[in-house]
Amino acid sequence: MTTLPRPSADDVLDLVRKALDRDDVGGAIAALDLLKEQVDVHDVFDELDVDDQAAMLPRMEPEDSAEIMASLDTDDQAELAERVDDTTLARVLDEMEPDDAADVIGDLPDKRKEQVLAAMEDADDIRPLLIHPDESAGGLMTNSFLTLRPNMTSQDAIEALRQWHPEDALPYYLFVVDRERKLVGVVALRALITSSPLAPIHTVMSPNVVSVPAGTDQEECARLLKRHGFLALPVVDGEGRLIGVITVDDLVDVIEEEATEDVFRLSGNPDEEKVFSPIWLSMRRRMPWLYINLGTAFLAAWVVSLFESTIAQVAILAAMQSMVAGQGGNAATQRIAILVRGLATGEVDVHDTLRVVFKETFIGLLQGLGIALVVGGGVAVWKGNWILGGVVGIAMMGNLVVAGIAGTSVPLPPEAPAP
DSSP states (O other), X not given: OOOOOOOOHHHHHHHHHHHHHTTOHHHHHHHHHHHTTTSOHHHHHHTSOHHHHHHHGGGSOHHHHHHHHHHSOHHHHHHHHHHSOHHHHHHHHHTSOHHHHHHHHHTSOHHHHHHHHHHOSSHHHHGGGGGSOTTBHHHHOBSOOOEEOTTSBHHHHHXXXXXXXXXXXXXXXXXXXXXXXXXXXXXXXXXXXXXXXXXXXXXXXXXXXXXXXXXXXXXXXHHXXXXXXXXXXXXXXXXXXXXXXXXXXXXXXXXXXXXXHHHHHHHTOSSOOOTTSOHHHHHHHHHHHHHXXXXXXXXXXXXXXXXXXXXXXXXXXXXXXXXXXXXXXXXXXXXXXXXXXXXXXXXXXXXXXXXXXXXXXXXXXXXXXXXXXXXXXXXXXXXXXXXXXXXXXXXXXHHHHHHHHHHHHTTSOSSOOOO
16 A cells, blocks of 8 residues: 655645635635644745735634634734734634733734724733733733632542633643632642542642742743743732733743844844845844944044054054954953853843943953963064064953953843843
8 A cells, every 4th residue: 555645844835825826715725724634734824925824814714823823923923913804813813812812912003902802702801911011921921721719629620620621731730819819829730630539729739839920021930930840830910819820832932032132132133133034124124233333443443544654664563453353352252142141041130230341341351461461472572572562462451351341231231121
């Protein structure tokens, strides 16, 4: 019996594009439905132009369109949401988890935001999530979760779980609240299943619950998850009442976003840019930094020109200036790499600016002194001119001090993260 080869995502993408080229949107959707068990439909859909995505989304099954919308990154979600009508968008968002739907709605213009919410059936589940900043615990949390009471039995809790029919991502833990909805404990599913059916929840739960206020920065939430090995993180209000839960998949996305932000900060790019971003967008984001670098290069050239007659008499200075500049660049790169890592791990934030700048400037002074002694002494012995060696050594030391200041100042964010 001959086994047909398994199609690849590229094969399916080719079928979908051929159908769309014939304006056969139904055929494109049928191709995805037929082969969705064999390939990742999300990857195929993500490769399509946004106009083709907007043509297909209204005609797909609501559950499928919701899964696809949730799998797109933030920029692609916003662009696709702009291309579909309010009714279609509302239908898709009604099938999404409240926290994912809130992320999409939060990026809409205020006027359209209200129009889409008015067209939704589950708008009441989403409105409370929209009051929190996107990069806070409140912006990450979902309000779709099951709570237990301390006096319930394990059997009651399992029956409640069966009736709730949780999504695949929920729940890893069940949180216990009192009559005022204040968080008092957490129960792991394993402990719940292995306990006696008649055991009260307060004997099964752990009262030591790590929670975060709704205003906590998303990066701090990710650090807590990593530090404690959590799979979910409860969010409470100012009085300790449970208002939401952050799941591990949302925090993994945060870690990826923060890592991307740090990489762009390392390279001096203020905004995220993709490999296949439009050319005009890449130019707009990169050119300002190149012009800034060009300005500093002109400044350096002007300073050198002031000593043109001296360089003409002592040609070795022309060779030495590239060595001095190169060492300064290397030292600045070292500092940027170390500082970006410190920012990523939470070791340092903007409140530590003066302390970090002072330390790195002092290190630059020590490095400059050490390098200056080697370079200056080498030039003095090589050319038999100790004055020349001293000039080169002083230039090297000054350059490394400036590199310490510049390499520390560039990566620091303009604002401190929320406490």
